[in-house]
Amino acid sequence: MSGALIRSGSAVTLVGGGPVEPEEIAAALALAPVLVAADGGAGAALEAGHMPLAVIGDFDSLDAGAMAAIPPERLHRVAEQDSTDFHKCLARIEAPLILAVGFAGGRMDHLLAVFNVMARLPKRRALVLGPEDACLLAPPRLALDLDPGTAVSLFPMGPVTAQSRGLKWPVDGLAFSPDGQSGTSNRAEGHVLIEAHAPKLLLMLPRTALPRLLDGLEDAPGW
CATH class of the missing domain: 2.60.120.320 (Thiamin pyrophosphokinase, thiamin-binding domain)
Structure with missing residues (x-):
């Protein structure tokens, strides 16, 4: 697992590049006040009025306008193509809980990849919120x-x-x-x-x- 870029004592909201409403981001932030964006999820965060503490990804879906609006020191490009942006983020965030929005309402292959990463990185407690459900890797008890x-x-x-x-x-x-x-x-x-x-x-x-x-x-x- 790669070294952590974000270490937080409180829960983290991770915004993905899939369909997500501003109200969903606000609700997540009320529970997990630290905001990190996965690549193109930074655009959704900015449109909702929130500046990410960090943006992590290969930046293939981060548009130029969003990139220009974010301080350069908050942009963490991970160029390799062997992992998804969700994997890149989870591997680099250490927090009691990662509350993920913008990952479960779009393409089916993307959602399956999210589930794959959750099983591959069990030490990262990620809770994915979809339109109707919440999903996490069951803990030991x-x-x-x-x-x-x-x-x-x-x-x-x-x-x-x-x-x-x-x-x-x-x-x-x-x-x-x-x-x-x-x-x-x-x-x-x-x-x-x-x-x-x-x-x-x-x-x-x-x-x-x-x-x-x-x-x-x-x-x-x-x-």
């Missing part, structure tokens, strides 16, 4: 107080097992894999406990459950 009936989906990025309490359909004993068993559209019965046995399991919840998820993450161990 996560306790959540969810409303009964809340949708809870688990999708493996590699072979992995897990244990659960408080789900309508327990996952104990299931062998998850990308081309085999998954755990989409499960339901919470109230208090939920999920223990992932490897950093390979994506957890997806409705956006409405975000406050409960953030509360649970405060006590969740990292990988």
Whole structure:
């Protein structure tokens, strides 16, 4: 993993170059006040009235106007083409939480690449917000107080097992894999406990459950 460019004791909002509304950026900043942009996401941040602390990427989608508006010392160009801009950012941000917007509403291949990076960099706690859902790599142990009936989906990025309490359909004993068993559209019965046995399991919840998820993450161990 590359050395960190941004080290923050508070959560970081990471703005990507996909579809994102100013209201989404403002809502993320209310929870994660440090703003970093991934390449062309800098344009969306500026249009929303926010100056990024840093812009990281290969700059193939950062337009000249946005580049000229940002102080040069905040522009961190990573020229190599072997990783995505999301990967370049995650590898270079150290923070308790990275709240990512502008990554989940556009091209499907871009979203799959985001999920790939989350599994490859498990020590970076990234929470990706989409139009309807929030997604993160499940930590080793996560306790959540969810409303009964809340949708809870688990999708493996590699072979992995897990244990659960408080789900309508327990996952104990299931062998998850990308081309085999998954755990989409499960339901919470109230208090939920999920223990992932490897950093390979994506957890997806409705956006409405975000406050409960953030509360649970405060006590969740990292990988």
